[in-house]
Amino acid sequence: MREKVIRAILDSGENFISGEQLSKELGISRTAIWKHINALREEGYNIESVNKKGYRLAEKPDDILSSENISYNLPTEFIGKKIVHFDTIGSTNDYAKEIGNKVRGGTLIISEQQTKGKGRLGRSWKSKSGDGIWMSLIIKPKIDPYKAPFLTLVAGASIVEALSNLGVDVLIKWPNDIILNNKKICGILTELSAEMERVNYIVIGIGINIKTLDFPNEIKEKATSLYKEGYKISRADIVRQFCIEFEKLYKGYILDDDKENTLDICRKHSAVIGKQVYIVKNNKKELVKCIDINENGNLIIKENNGDIKEIMSGEVSIRGIKGYV
Secondary structure, three states, X not given: OHHHHHHHHHHHOOOOEOHHHHHHHHOOOHHHHHHHHHHHHHHOOOEEEEOOXXXXXXXXXXXXXXXXXXXXXXXXXXXXXXXXXXOOEOOHHHHHHHHOOOOOOOOEEEEOOEOOOEOHHHOEOOEOOOOEXXXXXXXXXXXXXXXXXXXXXXHHHHHHHHHXXXXXXXXXXXXXXXXXXXXXXXXXXXXXXXXXXXXXXXXXXXXXXXOOOOOOOOOOOOEOOOOOOOOOOOHHHHHHHHHHHHHHHHHHHHHHOOOHHHHHHHHHOEOOOOOEEEEEEOOEEXXXXXXXXXXXXXXXXXXXXXXXXXXXXXXXXXXXXXXXX
């Protein structure tokens, strides 16, 4: 019922909607309406109330990641249509894996805080309350399991497009980091549940630093946030734009086997193609030149001896010569 109350207020825009009208439309008492309004205010909605006029939003709810706010007028078919929101959780990826078999594809798990957030290769991910976007998307594509890793590139390309739509130009450090001003702003962790020839579900975890201004010493030279780089952008708008862009690229890949749109974005916005980088594997570093990303989403490199090799995601880490990239 609370979702219906906020949707009615969102629909009214700058106009007031009376408690009596809400009561009639929703079939509940005005006292119940008042209780829902107070609960919504506690969630962060700035709802103005004026005697004999009713209720309206005093400002756009840009920073509220509730299901009602993000899914309102979201023009997707299934991505983000079901959102589970938490104030705090251990890990959105872990929770997504718990419910992966029980929910429909496109379900999005979002939390204001993670206490056990994690990144690629088991690294921890700092997820302070309200500072970023910590979310996991559950998808259920009818593809062979070996095709699943390409969806990390789909997610990365979707984030690039989403932020570009909002005025932020970022790069991708293959395969799963989003870079702004040569520092990491976002990480992607893709996890798969599958049988020999069938995908049960895929969880794509995404962490985006939005408001963080001070980073721990061990990562302050390689991590940044939108606010730190001067971009004050709505968290809700970022999530909506991601859902829109992901659905377009995802449907192209799954339904039409179209990889080119995703690859074009990943190549155009690559932070490593054409550069010399260190390939790190088992604590050993090798200086190579990145040449391209092939049709399978793997990185093509040239070794010092001239050999051309294909590197699969998950095999190695990449480090720049002078810094993170």
